[in-house]
Amino acid sequence: MKSPNNKVNDLEPVNNVDIVQRLFKQRKNLLKYPGTWVRPTKEADFEKLLERKGDILENLDDTIPTPDLERFVSIFYPAEIRKGEGFEPTQMDADDILKNILGKDTFNPKSKPEKIPGGFLIRGTNQLKTGEELIDTLDNRMDKYCASFQLNASEEEQRRRTLNDRVGIIYCKDPTPIIVKDLPEDTEIFGESVLVLLGKDFTPATYSKNIALSASAFVSTLVFSIGCFGTTNDVPQQMLALFSGENNDLKFINSMLPSLIGSLFFIQMSNELGHILSAWQGKFKSTFTAWIPGVFLPGSGVVRSITSSPKNLQSLFDFGLTGPIFGIITSLLLLYVGLENTISMDAESFEYLPSLSLEYIKTSSLAAGIIDAALGGSILQLPTDAATSVKVSLDPLAIAGFCGLMVNALNLLPLGKTDGMRIATTLFGRFGSNIVQLLCFFTLVLAGLFGKDKSHILLAYALLSDLTFKFDNVTDLPTRTPLEVPCRNEIDSIDIPRVLLAITAWVLVALILIPAS
Numbered sequence: 001m002k003s004p005n006n007k008v009n010d011l012e013p014v015n016n017v018d019i020v021q022r023l024f025k026q027r028k029n030l031l032k033y034p035g036t037w038v039r040p041t042k043e044a045d046f047e048k049l050l051e052r053k054g055d056i057l058e059n060l061d062d063t064i065p066t067p068d069l070e071r072f073v074s075i076f077y078p079a080e081i082r083k084g085e086g087f088e089p090t091q092m093d094a095d096d097i098l099k100n101i102l103g104k105d106t107f108n109p110k111s112k113p114e115k116i117p118g119g120f121l122i123r124g125t126n127q128l129k130t131g132e133e134l135i136d137t138l139d140n141r142m143d144k145y146c147a148s149f150q151l152n153a154s155e156e157e158q159r160r161r162t163l164n165d166r167v168g169i170i171y172c173k174d175p176t177p178i179i180v181k182d183l184p185e186d187t188e189i190f191g192e193s194v195l196v197l198l199g200k201d202f203t204p205a206t207y208s209k210n211i212a213l214s215a216s217a218f219v220s221t222l223v224f225s226i227g228c229f230g231t232t233n234d235v236p237q238q239m240l241a242l243f244s245g246e247n248n249d250l251k252f253i254n255s256m257l258p259s260l261i262g263s264l265f266f267i268q269m270s271n272e273l274g275h276i277l278s279a280w281q282g283k284f285k286s287t288f289t290a291w292i293p294g295v296f297l298p299g300s301g302v303v304r305s306i307t308s309s310p311k312n313l314q315s316l317f318d319f320g321l322t323g324p325i326f327g328i329i330t331s332l333l334l335l336y337v338g339l340e341n342t343i344s345m346d347a348e349s350f351e352y353l354p355s356l357s358l359e360y361i362k363t364s365s366l367a368a369g370i371i372d373a374a375l376g377g378s379i380l381q382l383p384t385d386a387a388t389s390v391k392v393s394l395d396p397l398a399i400a401g402f403c404g405l406m407v408n409a410l411n412l413l414p415l416g417k418t419d420g421m422r423i424a425t426t427l428f429g430r431f432g433s434n435i436v437q438l439l440c441f442f443t444l445v446l447a448g449l450f451g452k453d454k455s456h457i458l459l460a461y462a463l464l465s466d467l468t469f470k471f472d473n474v475t476d477l478p479t480r481t482p483l484e485v486p487c488r489n490e491i492d493s494i495d496i497p498r499v500l501l502a503i504t505a506w507v508l509v510a511l512i513l514i515p516a517s
Contacts, residue, residue, distance in 0.1 A: 073117045076175035076430055078483040080202040080305075081118035087199040089167045094120040094197055096160060097167070101141050107134060107171075107195055116176060119167075119198040123174070126193060131171045131491040132312060138169050168309055170196040172490040173429075193491050202485045203287060203307040210290040217291040217299045224298040225260045228354035228399055256352055256396055263400030264298050267330050271408060274326030275304050275319060282315035284308045295460035298403050301411045301418070312489040313426040317498050320422030321505060324408040328508070331404030335367065338398025339374040345395065353393040356402065361392060361516075363455045364409075366508075367402050368516040380516060406457065409512035412505055415440050416465040417484075420509075423502050425484055426494050452515040 073082075082088070094113035102109050102122070109124040128134045142164045149161040174194045272288070279286045285308040292300040304323070310316045342353070358379060361368050371392070372380045379392060394402075414424035414436045424433040441462055448459020 073175050076172075076483070077118065077198075077486055078202070080204050080307075080485060081198050083118075083199065083201070087201055089119050089197045089199065091115075091120075092159070093163060093167050094122070096145075096163060097142075097169070097197060098122060100145050101138055101169075102195075106137050106141070113197070114176075116196070119196060121174070121176060122195040122197070123192070124195065126171070126491075131193075131489040134171055135169065135311070135489050139164075142169075166200060168198050168200045168488065170198060170309065170486045170488060170490070172196055172486060196486070198309075198486070200308055202305075202309070204289060204305050213293065214291040217293040220293040220295075221261060221264055221298040224294070224403075225257060225264070225354075228260065228356065229257070255349075256354060260354060260396035260400055263334055263397050264403060267327055267334065267400060267404035267408075268299070268302060270330040271323045271327035271411075272302060272304065274322035274324075278315075278319040278322040279306070282310050282318060284310045284315065286319070294407070295464055296455055296457045297407060297461075299407060300461065300465070301407050303417055306485050309485060310487045312487055312492060313494045314498060316422055316484070316487055317426040317494050317502070320419040320426070321412075321501060324412045324419050325505070327404060327408035327411070328512075331401045331408060333401070334397045334404065335370060335401025338395035338401055339371065341395040342393070342398055343374065350393065354396060354399055355391040355393045356399060358390040358392055360455050361402070363453055363457055363515050364402070364406060364512050365514050365516045366511040367405050371398070371402070405512050409509045410457075410461050412509045413440055413444075413461075413513075415444070415462065418465075422484055423505070427499065427502060430483070452517070454515075458513065 091113070098109055098113055102124070105127055107122075107124050108127055109122050111123040113120040113122050126134050128137060146161050146164045149157040151161070153161065171193060174192065175196065268291075275286060284306060286304050286306050289303040289305040291302050294300045306316075306319065310319065342350075345353070361371060362380070368380060371394070372378075375392070379390075411418050412420040412423070414420045414433060416437075421433060421437060424436045427433075428436055444458045444462035447453055448456055448462065451458070453459070
C-alpha cells in the first residue's frame with residue numbers, strides 16, 4: 001500500500017510490524033531528512049501514515065536488537081571500551097548523570113539512558129554554543145556534584161563521590177543508527193549528536209602477540225643492520241671467522257654496528273617523545289603497545305595506544321602529528337651529520353662503512369636527492385640498470401636517517417592503527433577515514449606492483465600493516481580494527497591551521513615516499 005499522494009516509496013507490506021516499528025522510532029529523523037528514506041512529503045501525510053498503524057505502535061518495544069548495537073558500536077569504537085563489569089558505567093551512574101548533571105541549560109535530555117555495549121547513550125540537545133563549552137560545563141558540574149559527598153559516607157554516596165573518576169562523558173554522533181532493510185535504496189541515518197557514557201580506562205590488554213611482535217621487530221632491526229655490512233670490505237669474512245672462533249677482531253662491530261642500531265633506536269625514541277609530550281599537553285594518557293617489525297626496513301614503527309579520552313579532535317590531531325614530525329626532524333639531522341661524516345672520513349675507516357644499494361636509496365625522492373647532492377651530484381645520473389649493483393657506502397648515522405625518514409613517513413599514511421589514521425579521523429570522521437584508508441591501501445598496492453618502487457617497500461607495508469577490511473552487511477562501508485578511542489568532544493571540527501598542517505605533512509610524505517626517477 002502507498003500513501004494517497006504516492007509520496008511514500010513502496011512500503012510493502014504495510015502491515016509489516018518490523019518496518020513500522022523502525023519507521024516509528026526514526027520518525028523525527030524521517031521528517032528532518034525525508035529524502036534519505038522516502039521521497040519528499042508533507043509532514044501531515046507522514047503523520048497520517050503513522051496514525052493508520054496506531055494500534056500496532058502502542059505495544060512496540062522501543063529498543064534496538066543487541067546484535068545491531070554490537071555491530072554499530074564496534075564500527076565506532078574499539079574493543080577497549082567494552083571491558084565488562086567494574087570498568088563500565090552502571091545504570092545508577094547513568095541515572096545520576098541524567099538527574100544531577102544534565103539540564104535544560106546544558107544538554108537537555110529527551111530520553112532516558114539507553115544501554116549500549118560499553119556504557120549508555122543519552123539523546124538530547126546541546127543548549128550551549130559549542131561542544132567544547134558543553135564538555136567544560138559538564139565537567140565542572142560533575143566535580144561539584146562528586147565533591148558534595150563526604151569521604152567517609154555510605155557505600156551509595158561513595159559510589160557517587162567517585163563518579164567522575166569512573167565515568168567519562170563523550171559528545172559525539174549517534175553510534176546506533178537504524179536501517180529499514182525492506183525499503184528500496186537502503187540507507188542508514190546517524191542521528192543527532194548525543195552523549196555517550198563510557199568508562200575512563202581504555203588500556204588495552206597485554207597480548208602475547210604484542211610481545212612476539214616487539215621481539216620480531218628487534219630481530220628485524222638487527223638483521224637489517226648486519227645486512228648493511230654485507231658488501232663491506234672483509235666484513236662477511238670477519239663475521240664468519242668470529243662465529244667460528246678463528247678471529248676475535250671486533251673492530252667493525254665495536255665502531256659501526258652499534259652506531260647504526262643505536263641511531264635507529266634513537267629515531268624511534270624521538271617519535272615516542274613527541275607522543276609523550278603531546279599527551280602530557282593534552283592531559284590524556286597513552287602507553288606503549290608493540291614495536292612492529294619491518295619488511296625491507298629495520299622496523300615499521302611503534303604502536304602507542306591512547307588509554308584515556310583526549311578532550312577533543314585537536315588533541316588527537318596533535319598526538320598523531322607530533323610523533324612522526326619529531327621522528328622526521330631527527331632523521332633529517334642524523335642524515336645530514338652522517339653525510340658530513342661520510343665525506344670527511346679517512347680511507348681506512350671508509351672501508352668498514354655499511355652501504356645501501358642505489359636502487360634502495362632511490363625509493364625516496366627526498367632522501368635520494370639529499371644524498372646525491374652531498375656526495376657530488378652524480379649518483380642519480382647512473383643508468384637504471386646499474387642501480388641494483390651499485391652500492392653507496394654511508395656513515396651509520398646517514399643510513400639510520402634514511403630509514404627513519406621512510407618509517408616515519410609511512411607512519412603518517414592513513415593506514416591501520418597509525419598516526420596518519422588518527423589525523424585522517426580528525427579530518428574526515430570515523431567513517432570517512434575508513435574510506436580514505438581504503439584508497440590509501442589500493443594506491444600503495446598499485447604503486448608497489450606497477451610503480452618505480454623496485455624495493456617493494458610500499459607494497460610490503462600495505463600488505464603487512466595492521467589493517468583488516470570488513471564490509472559491514474548493513475552499512476556497506478569498509479572498517480578496520482582496532483579503532484581509535486573516542487574523544488570527549490567529537491562534534492567540533494579541527495581548526496583551519498591544523499588542516500593546513502595536515503596537508504603540508506602529507507605533501508612531505510609524498511616527497512619522501514615517491515621513488516626517484
